Every structure is written in C-alpha cells, then in structure tokens.
Amino acid sequence: MVFDTHAHMNDRAFDADRDALMASLPAQGVGLLMNAGCSLASTIECIALAEKYDFAYASAGSHPDAADEVCDAVLEEYKKLCKLHPKVRAIGEIGLDYHYEDIPRDLQKKAFIAQMELARELGLPVIVHEREAHQDGMEIVRQFPEVQGVFHCYSGSAEMAKQLVDLGWYIGFTGVLTFKNAKKAIETAQAIPLDRIVIETDCPYMSPEPYRGRRNDPSRVIFVADKLAEIRGISPEEARKATYENGKRLYRIY
Numbered sequence: 001m002v003f004d005t006h007a008h009m010n011d012r013a014f015d016a017d018r019d020a021l022m023a024s025l026p027a028q029g030v031g032l033l034m035n036a037g038c039s040l041a042s043t044i045e046c047i048a049l050a051e052k053y054d055f056a057y058a059s060a061g062s063h064p065d066a067a068d069e070v071c072d073a074v075l076e077e078y079k080k081l082c083k084l085h086p087k088v089r090a091i092g093e094i095g096l097d098y099h100y101e102d103i104p105r106d107l108q109k110k111a112f113i114a115q116m117e118l119a120r121e122l123g124l125p126v127i128v129h130e131r132e133a134h135q136d137g138m139e140i141v142r143q144f145p146e147v148q149g150v151f152h153c154y155s156g157s158a159e160m161a162k163q164l165v166d167l168g169w170y171i172g173f174t175g176v177l178t179f180k181n182a183k184k185a186i187e188t189a190q191a192i193p194l195d196r197i198v199i200e201t202d203c204p205y206m207s208p209e210p211y212r213g214r215r216n217d218p219s220r221v222i223f224v225a226d227k228l229a230e231i232r233g234i235s236p237e238e239a240r241k242a243t244y245e246n247g248k249r250l251y252r253i254y
C-alpha cells in the first residue's frame with residue numbers, strides 16, 4: 001500500500017472520470033490519499049471527496065496564489081470546516097511562491113502567517129508550498145515553533161531540509177524525484193532520515209517518469225516510492241511501508 005500525501009483530485013482535469021478513478025485507487029495499491037485545498041472553494045470540494053471515500057482525507061487552506069482571499073471571514077470558515085469535519089487533517093496548502101509573483105510578496109506573507117496562526121490555534125499540522133522563497137519561508141516557520149507539518153514538493157537544499165527535520169518537519173517528494181535533472185531532490189532524499197520522508201503526486205501535475213508531461217494521478221505515487229527505494233538502497237516494499245507510516249504520523253491518522 002502507498003499513501004499519496006498530496007493530491008488535487010478535485011481539479012478540473014479529473015471532471016470526466018473522477019469517480020471512476022477514485023473508486024479504482026484502492027485496487028491499484030493506494031491505501032490513503034490526502035487532497036490538499038488551495039482555496040476556500042477547493043477546500044470544500046476536497047472535503048466532499050473525503051466524505052465520499054473512506055481512504056481520502058482533506059486539508060483546508062489558501063495557496064499563495066489565492067492569498068488575496070484570506071481575510072477574517074475566510075479564516076473563520078476554515079475554522080468551522082475543521083471542527084465540523086474530522087477528516088480535515090491539516091491546514092494547507094499555505095506558503096510562499098515567488099516564481100510568478102502575481103500576488104505581492106507582502107500579501108503572501110500575511111496570508112501565510114495568518115494561516116500558521118490558525119494551525120497553532122487548532123493544533124493541526126500544516127502543508128507548506130514554498131517555491132523560490134526559501135529564506136522568507138524558513139523565517140516564518142521559525143516564528144511558529146509549536147507548528148509542524150510538511151514542506152510539499154520540496155525544492156530547497158539538503159541543508160535546509162536537515163534544518164526542517166530538526167524542527168520536527170516532514171519533507172515531501174513528488175515525481176520530480178524520477179526526473180533526469182533531479183540532482184538536488186535526490187541529494188535531499190539521501191541526506192535526511194527515512195522516517196521524515198513522505199511521497200506525493202501533486203496530481204494532476206508533476207507526473208513521474210515514464211509519464212512525464214501527462215496527466216498525473218495518485219496511482220503513480222508508486223513510481224516515487226520505487227525511486228526512493230533505489231536512492232536509499234532499500235526494497236520497494238520497505239519504501240512504500242515507511243512512507244505510508246510517515247504519512248499517517250504526519251496527518252495523525254490512527
């Protein structure tokens with residue numbers, strides 16, 4: 001069994017076959033699935049999937065691309081949803097993305113901090129999206145020693161990953177790990193303890209080799225597990241089992 005710890009099965013890319021695909025996942029070896037909210041609207045869609053499928057869970061939060069929606073009313077709505085739905089296991093995905101900068105950095109930081117405060121108040125782990133914002137991301141994380149979670153689709157250095165692990169965080173790897181130019185991700189996957197590594201698809205994006213560039217889905221997280229096994233010199237079964245247990249610990253699924 002594998003745990004896809006970060007997916008977007010609510011995405012429009014799955015509109016034509018979402019239910020058939022979801023229903024097929026347990027037989028394909030996907031034992032657990034976390035659909036990450038990116039906005040209030042997508043959070044509600046992820047919760048609906050969690051209510052419908054036993055193996056699916058949800059997170060609640062606004063992605064840096066949606067930082068401009070974060071206000072008291074939206075935060076209050078997230079709080080209500082977390083209390084009402086026990087399958088909401090994290091606040092996320094939240095964070096900083098300086099790659100496109102459609103949303104000004106100051107606004108992104110404000111939304112990130114407000115949602116870290118919400119996670120602290122609710123006692124929930126967080127799912128962090130951090131792209132090309134390593135320094136500011138670490139600075140904000142260090143302001144919240146009571147809050148931990150995962151840096152998903154990790155793109156920082158091995159050194160920064162070690163610092164995060166020391167602070168109690170998990171590191172999430174996608175299909176990027178299988179790409180030919182994945183030197184940095186491979187270095188990181190070698191450098192940190194196995195019990196801090198989770199795997200994910202981030203589907204419909206980030207399809208692993210040999211499907212790079214095509215629509216991704218949770219069943220392909222197995223390719224990430226296999227690559228991790230190769231990198232760590234362990235068996236594929238061991239890689240699947242360890243990352244499964246790590247995901248359960250991260251999202252407190254017992």
Ligand code: NI
Pocket residue numbers: 006007008036093202
């Ligand atoms: Ni995502």
